[in-house]
Amino acid sequence: MSDDLAIESVDVRVYTVPTEEPEADGTLAWDRTSLVVVQPLLRNGVRGLGYAVADPATGLLARDTLVGEVLGRDVHDTTGCWEAMVRRIRNLGRPGIASMAIAAIDIALWDTKARAVSLPLHRLLGPVREAVPIYGSGGFTSYTEVELCAQLSGWVEQGIPRVKMKIGKDRGTSWTEDLARVRAARDAIGDNVELFVDANGAYDRKQALRLGHILAEELNVTWFEEPVTSDDLVGLSQLREALPLEVTAGEYGYHLEYFSAMLAAGSVDVMQADIGRCAGVTEWLRVAATTAAYKVPFSAHCGPSIHVHPATVPPNLRHIEYFHDHVRVDHLLFEGVLKPEGGALRPADDRPGIGLSLKEADAAPFRVA
Ligand SMILES: [Mg+2]
Structure with a gap:
C-alpha cells in the first residue's frame, strides 16, 4: 500500500x-x-x-x-x-x-x-449506461389536491415521464379519498405519463386487492409500492399474482439476507433498495446482483445524488427515485447536484467522485x- x-x-x-x-x-x-x-x-x-x-x-x-x-x-x-x-x-x-x-x-x-x-465514481465502477432514468416522487398525503397535482405536473413539465404519489392516507382508512386523489392526479398529468402509487404498507391484504384492481384497470396505475407491509412476504406475493400492476418493496432492507428472502418468496416485481440504508455502495451492488439472479428489475429508493453513480452499473436497474425532500436538501447543502435532462440524470465527467461538495x-x- x-x-x-x-x-x-x-x-x-x-x-x-x-x-x-x-x-x-x-x-x-x-x-x-x-x-x-x-x-x-x-x-x-x-x-x-x-x-x-x-x-x-x-x-x-x-x-x-x-x-x-x-x-x-x-x-x-x-x-x-x-x-x-x-x-x-x-x-x-x-x-x-x-x-x-x-x-x-x-x-x-x-x-x-x-x-x-x-x-468520477461511475467511471471507476464501470458503467453500462451514461444516464440514469428517474421518476418524480413525492405526492404526499398531507398535500391538498391542488398541491399534489401541481407537483406531479411540474415533473412532467421537466420532461420526467413517470411520477409517484403517496396513498393509504390515515393508515388506509381514507381509501375513497385515496382513489379520488389518484383520479385527480391522472387527470392532471394526462394519459401518457406512467403513474406510480406508494401505500407505505397502509392497507390490509383484501383492501389492497380491491384497490389494486381499480388502480390498474380504471386509472392505469402501473406500480403499487408496499400495498401491504413489507414484512408480509406472503401477502405481497399473493397481490403480485392477483394484480396486473407491479408490486414493489425493499426500501427497509439493510442487509443482503433481507433482499434474498424477499426474492426467494417471489414477493416483488421490482426490487427497491436504498444505498444509505443497506450499508453503502459495497452492499447495494451485491443486492443488485442478487436481484438479477432472480430476473427481477432493480430500482433505487430516494437519495438520487448518492445513487446516481452506482446506478450506472447494474444491468437490471430500471430507474432511481427523484424524491422531492432529498432533491431540495441536496440543493441547499451541496454544489454539483445534477439536474434532470430528458427524464434522466447524467453523472458529470468533469467532477471526481460522486461530484458533490459541501456548501x-x-x-x-x-x-x-
Ligand atoms: Mg416507498
Missing part, C-alpha cells in the same frame, strides 16, 4: 433541514430531514464526501464506533473497511442505524477512492452535530 492513500481522518457531521411544511405518507408523518455527512481525508490531502439520510444518532455511532475501524487503512480497500465495520457492530444488530452509519462511511470512502485517481456557509445554519 502507498502511505499517501492511507485514511488520515474522517470528519462526521449531522445536518437537519426542516421540510417546507409538515409532510406525511400513509403510515408516517415528518417535518425534517437529517443527513449524516462523512468527509474522509487521505494522507496525501485528498478529501472525499458521502452521506446517508438518517437519524442524528447515526452520526454519533459513525463517529464514535466506526471511524476507528477505517483509520490508517488504504482507501482502495473499501471492501476491507466495510468488513471491519460490519464486524464491529456485531452486538448492535445489523438492521437499522448501524447499517446507515456504515453506509455513510462506505459511500464517502468510494467517493474518496475515485477522487484519489481523479475519476459550508449555506449548510452551517442546519448543522446539529
